[in-house]
Amino acid sequence: MLKLTLAGVNHKTTPIEIRERLAYPKEHLNDALKTLSRREGVLETMILSTCNRVELLTVTAHVSPDPEFFLSFLQETHPVLQGHSLRPHLYHLTGQEAALHFFEVTASLDSLVIGEPQITGQVKEAYERARSLHLVGPMLNQIFQRAISSSKRVRTETGISNLPVSISYAACQLARKIFQDMRDKNVLLLGGGDMAQLTARHMRKMGVGSLTLMLRDEKKGRELASEYQAIYAPFSELENSLVHSDMVVCSTGADTYLIDEKMVSAVHSRRKSGTLFMIDIAVPRNIDPAITRHSGIFLYNIDDLKTVVEANQREREYEALQAREIVREELATFARWQADRSTVPLIQSLRNHTESIRIAEVERYQAVLANLPPETREKVDILTRSLINKILHPTYQAIRQSPDIDEVREWVTKCYGLPADLPSPANHSSDGSSSGRLSLPSTHLVEGESPA
Amino acid sequence: MSSRHKAVPWAGITAGVGGALLHTLSLFILFTLRGHFTLISLKEAVSFFSWALVIVFLILEHQRKAHILGIVVFPVSFLSLLFVLGVSTDPSFLQSPTTSILISLHSVLIDLGLASAALAFFVSCFYLTLDMFLRRKIFNFFFNKLPSLEFLDRLNQEFNGLGFLFLTLGLIFVMIWSYRTYATIWPWGQRGSWALLVWFLYLALVLLRRRRNFQGKQAAYLSIAGFFLFAMTILAVNLYMGGGHSVF
Numbered sequence: 001m002l003k004l005t006l007a008g009v010n011h012k013t014t015p016i017e018i019r020e021r022l023a024y025p026k027e028h029l030n031d032a033l034k035t036l037s038r039r040e041g042v043l044e045t046m047i048l049s050t051c052n053r054v055e056l057l058t059v060t061a062h063v064s065p066d067p068e069f070f071l072s073f074l075q076e077t078h079p080v081l082q083g084h085s086l087r088p089h090l091y092h093l094t095g096q097e098a099a100l101h102f103f104e105v106t107a108s109l110d111s112l113v114i115g116e117p118q119i120t121g122q123v124k125e126a127y128e129r130a131r132s133l134h135l136v137g138p139m140l141n142q143i144f145q146r147a148i149s150s151s152k153r154v155r156t157e158t159g160i161s162n163l164p165v166s167i168s169y170a171a172c173q174l175a176r177k178i179f180q181d182m183r184d185k186n187v188l189l190l191g192g193g194d195m196a197q198l199t200a201r202h203m204r205k206m207g208v209g210s211l212t213l214m215l216r217d218e219k220k221g222r223e224l225a226s227e228y229q230a231i232y233a234p235f236s237e238l239e240n241s242l243v244h245s246d247m248v249v250c251s252t253g254a255d256t257y258l259i260d261e262k263m264v265s266a267v268h269s270r271r272k273s274g275t276l277f278m279i280d281i282a283v284p285r286n287i288d289p290a291i292t293r294h295s296g297i298f299l300y301n302i303d304d305l306k307t308v309v310e311a312n313q314r315e316r317e318y319e320a321l322q323a324r325e326i327v328r329e330e331l332a333t334f335a336r337w338q339a340d341r342s343t344v345p346l347i348q349s350l351r352n353h354t355e356s357i358r359i360a361e362v363e364r365y366q367a368v369l370a371n372l373p374p375e376t377r378e379k380v381d382i383l384t385r386s387l388i389n390k391i392l393h394p395t396y397q398a399i400r401q402s403p404d405i406d407e408v409r410e411w412v413t414k415c416y417g418l419p420a421d422l423p424s425p426a427n428h429s430s431d432g433s434s435s436g437r438l439s440l441p442s443t444h445l446v447e448g449e450s451p452a
Numbered sequence: 453m454s455s456r457h458k459a460v461p462w463a464g465i466t467a468g469v470g471g472a473l474l475h476t477l478s479l480f481i482l483f484t485l486r487g488h489f490t491l492i493s494l495k496e497a498v499s500f501f502s503w504a505l506v507i508v509f510l511i512l513e514h515q516r517k518a519h520i521l522g523i524v525v526f527p528v529s530f531l532s533l534l535f536v537l538g539v540s541t542d543p544s545f546l547q548s549p550t551t552s553i554l555i556s557l558h559s560v561l562i563d564l565g566l567a568s569a570a571l572a573f574f575v576s577c578f579y580l581t582l583d584m585f586l587r588r589k590i591f592n593f594f595f596n597k598l599p600s601l602e603f604l605d606r607l608n609q610e611f612n613g614l615g616f617l618f619l620t621l622g623l624i625f626v627m628i629w630s631y632r633t634y635a636t637i638w639p640w641g642q643r644g645s646w647a648l649l650v651w652f653l654y655l656a657l658v659l660l661r662r663r664r665n666f667q668g669k670q671a672a673y674l675s676i677a678g679f680f681l682f683a684m685t686i687l688a689v690n691l692y693m694g695g696g697h698s699v700f
Contacts, residue, residue, distance in 0.1 A: 177582070178586070274668055295670075
């Protein structure tokens, strides 16, 4: 019976000082994977290494590797950690628990920021890397497919990814609460700091009509403007730019109000559109809060955006409850596949055994049967097959539904007189479709297909 | 909105479509048996309003995907029908019911106008709620479900335009009928004055929209006032002003 084991460290169990040393640089990942795959009993393997986690997935025959197996591997591949005990930080999961954890990781339910989209891509990358080295077999393939499927369902069937949890993205999402279509909107960015640049990037993704960038440093301003396909304008143009803007994002280092009540009063009557959405993420603030007395002006400062982010985080946690239900559904599908798969060799053996008995018996009566017309002989053949299938059908069902495959194998072997060296799922030969050198169980059955 | 979340509105909309089809069938049978489609009583007017509300919403839902309106349209429509079922006596608006096609068109168009005005009213309430959430920085479940202010403002404009169109056509038909029957196009007096006031208010709503600074909150407030005036006028004309349509 194939055993799935997952061991690793993540942001919940391990401080950054250790995580940063454990993370595998991309150029070393292939070597690490090969090293792990050469360890005794490992049939399939995969390593997920990100800034928040290092997780090792292995598929072995019969026995799950213990935590020491993984600890020694981590020590071996990270000589810098010699002398550090990783044991308190390591989690070690087997079977369904390992699968559940992997599903939750892929669906971003175990992430530092629940629902962040990068982790699914990182899981895909880890899988592709292992596959390119022929280290993926049917088990990891199936768990990966189910994990990706649950991740997609979580994204489409819950609102977990719709609620922004970063300040710059929250600003853009608030804009969507005010404007329906950003394609005809003019956005004015004051300042060129990280936050302003992140907002500019989000704005471009949202497809804003035009982006105007104002910066005191003209050279840097023009460079940034070209990077974000924006128009550069000097600060002297601020009042004129406000007339045509629908949204203003202010993030400069100025210690006074750049946009005050007087300026907005002067601009308000000249504006075509009545609604002006202003984001002031600068500290100290750059926009006078008194401007909100004008109708159609919405002003948000950094604290307001933090409130949005906090509210969204709470909402994401609520959505995560629904997401976990989806993950459990996908886990049940995986468990069914696993159960079906582990019973295939036994059912196949039983079938081969009874078929050989049937053929032998038919041949024993060959002299009698030879006198019959061909149609009748064919009917006898069908009759014997049908009889055996009908008798064995409840046995097949019992095998599939049995919680303990080893116990049922012993029972079936005794009852039907099957050979004692009956092949177990783990030592079946590969079907050739999955990997080169790994000895993996074969299966010619698709999910839900009956061998009978 | 996610697909699990979508399942709820879609179930609601599917049930709404089913209900609207059955309601359409019942109205068709009623009008066919009677031979004309004049709404002759409060019960019939409310029943038709309930139908019109859902139909106008479903058409708009198909074009604009304004799911959120469903949370008020279906309950209001349902409550209207409950009211219809609860009314035991139902005196006719008309002292001498007419089968004129002009009067039939007048009654259904005015009801359709009221349904459009009701939808503009709901949208305006949503607009003012979202505006309040955005100003007071309230980020709750309902905030996340509401569409953008711009979208709500556009819907408001469309519903008011539609309401004005139905109202104008309804009044034109009754004016033609009045001219043919009584040789006067407008029955001046309380009833006629109130109807004209409603029409001017909706005309103002449509014309003011052309001004750049008349949008958003101002338009929402005027829509709410317009709907109340429209609804009160219909009720007052039909129930309290000497039998309303008694001259006809």
